[in-house]
Amino acid sequence: MAEGGFPPGFLWGAATAAYQIEGAVDEGGRGESIWDRFSHTPGKTRDGDTGDVACDHYHRYRDDVRIMRELGLAAYRFSVAWPRIFPEGRGRPNPDGVAFYERLLDELEKAGIQPVVTLYHWDLPQALQDRGGWPHRDTAYRFADYAAWMFERLGDRVPYWITHNEPFVVSILGHVTGEHAPGLNDPAAGFRTAHHLLLSHGLAVQAFREGGRRKGRIGITLNLSPVHPASGSPEDEAAARRVDGLINRWFLDPLFRGAYPEDMVEHFGRLIPLPEASEDDMRLISQDVDFLGVNYYSRQVVRHDPGELFLQMRQIDGPGPKTEMGWEVYPAGLGEILRRLHEAYTKAPLFVTENGAAYPDTVSPDGAVHDPDRIAYLRDHLLELSRVIAGGVPVQGYFLWSLMDNFEWAHGYSKRFGILYVDYPTQRRIWKDSAYWYRRVIEANAVVE
Numbered sequence: 422m423a424e425g426g427f428p429p430g431f432l433w434g435a436a437t438a439a440y441q442i443e444g445a446v447d448e449g450g451r452g453e454s455i456w457d458r459f460s461h462t463p464g465k466t467r468d469g470d471t472g473d474v475a476c477d478h479y480h481r482y483r484d485d486v487r488i489m490r491e492l493g494l495a496a497y498r499f500s501v502a503w504p505r506i507f508p509e510g511r512g513r514p515n516p517d518g519v520a521f522y523e524r525l526l527d528e529l530e531k532a533g534i535q536p537v538v539t540l541y542h543w544d545l546p547q548a549l550q551d552r553g554g555w556p557h558r559d560t561a562y563r564f565a566d567y568a569a570w571m572f573e574r575l576g577d578r579v580p581y582w583i584t585h586n587e588p589f590v591v592s593i594l595g596h597v598t599g600e601h602a603p604g605l606n607d608p609a610a611g612f613r614t615a616h617h618l619l620l621s622h623g624l625a626v627q628a629f630r631e632g633g634r635r636k637g638r639i640g641i642t643l644n645l646s647p648v649h650p651a652s653g654s655p656e657d658e659a660a661a662r663r664v665d666g667l668i669n670r671w672f673l674d675p676l677f678r679g680a681y682p683e684d685m686v687e688h689f690g691r692l693i694p695l696p697e698a699s700e701d702d703m704r705l706i707s708q709d710v711d712f713l714g715v716n717y718y719s720r721q722v723v724r725h726d727p728g729e730l731f732l733q734m735r736q737i738d739g740p741g742p743k744t745e746m747g748w749e750v751y752p753a754g755l756g757e758i759l760r761r762l763h764e765a766y767t768k769a770p771l772f773v774t775e776n777g778a779a780y781p782d783t784v785s786p787d788g789a790v791h792d793p794d795r796i797a798y799l800r801d802h803l804l805e806l807s808r809v810i811a812g813g814v815p816v817q818g819y820f821l822w823s824l825m826d827n828f829e830w831a832h833g834y835s836k837r838f839g840i841l842y843v844d845y846p847t848q849r850r851i852w853k854d855s856a857y858w859y860r861r862v863i864e865a866n867a868v869v870e
């Protein structure tokens with residue numbers, strides 16, 4: 422392939438998540454989620470923003486799918502809100518809830534767009550949180566029941582299933598730093614959460630396999646980042662290895678090697694009571710997946726800091742330009758992570774299930790949204806991706822984060838990741854320059870100027 426080219430059949434997509442775009446939180450029988458509770462808790466999100474309305478996608482999905490078709494997307498990654506299917510997290514399913522997703526699947530089918538369905542993108546039913554949430558092992562089995570029900574109901578319509586989105590973020594930001602729902606500061610709960618998320622993934626894969634030959638494929642999505650030492654000093658290199666051990670290896674090793682990374686078990690075991698990792702659990706967790714989803718945004722640069730309790734490290738700013746999130750633009754990191762996965766972890770197909778950037782987009786007087794920085798970010802990452810594939814790493818698709826501006830968790834609506842600008846007061850979707858550019862990339866199946 423020429424520089425910047427992609428293989429025939431490469432799956433061009435865009436990604437969203439239920440709580441970030443749907444709104445209609447009290448409609449269609451939907452139950453409360455931990456993000457409803459968290460966002461409505463004073464002080465937790467910027468300006469007290471909530472997902473109550475978001476992009477009103479629950480009502481506007483037909484128009485949104487029309488735009489996806491006009492963009493030329495081959496696939497669309499979205500998440501199902503568990504509280505729409507099981508308002509109490511368990512027991513009786515809610516027919517109106519699944520009916521919404523069936524309508525969405527109908528629109529995608531008519532548009533010739535393949536659905537890629539994430540079963541869990543952070544919106545745990547509050548009723549399960551009230552019974553202990555992810556730190557509680559039983560929640561893993563409730564997730565497996567939910568997943569099995571979805572496979573039964575929609576299994577013949579969904580070619581790609583993703584069990585979890587970013588278990589690291591759910592575990593650490595939700596249960597250790599408290600930046601995300603449910604807002605805990607409890608490292609032991611964080612590690613039990615990580616284990617139960619992985620266990621629930623394994624139980625769902627088992628249910629998927631037992632459900633007989635299904636047309637679809639199943640995988641999991643991890644947020645992965647290369648971690649570089651701030652200097653070549655042994656202390657900084659050790660700090661980088663510890664951070665790599667938590668962000669990357671704490672999840673990759675169980676999934677693909679059947680055990681938690683020994684150095685990190687040793688490190689954290691001294692500080693925190695770690696959950697029991699039985700052989701049965703690890704066997705379930707490390708079942709083969711049909712693909713691995715990778716969410717890539719940036720690298721981490723860290724130095725040793727003896728005073729920091731958890732990892733004795735301090736993250737520092739890399740030298741490159743930063744996005745609106747303060748994340749360094751570092752395209753080489755995408756290649757580094759994908760090559761490492763293929764060489765050291767799995768020969769399974771890979772998908773970039775999220776990649777993108779937030780910038781302070783505004784609508785200019787001519788009604789356009791000029792976002793040259795986002796185009797540059799996407800172009801550089803896609804050039805890197807093209808090189809990685811040309812080098813033999815089986816990356817089969819790319820999902821841009823995000824299709825549209827949306828609720829960026831604790832940052833509320835202040836961070837815009839979309840290639841579609843959302844004018845929230847009117848809910849108008851305005852194509853940013855990057856949307857026109859991405860349409861040309863898809864048409865050419867190659868990076869364009």
Ligand SMILES: OC[C@H]1NNC[C@@H](O)[C@@H]1O
Nearest residue numbers: 438587716775822829838
């Ligand atoms: O921060 C940008 C994205 N990162 N991955 C998970 C998504 O829900 C976020 O919006």
Ligand SMILES: [Ca+2]
Nearest residue numbers: 446447457473
């Ligand atoms: Ca409400």
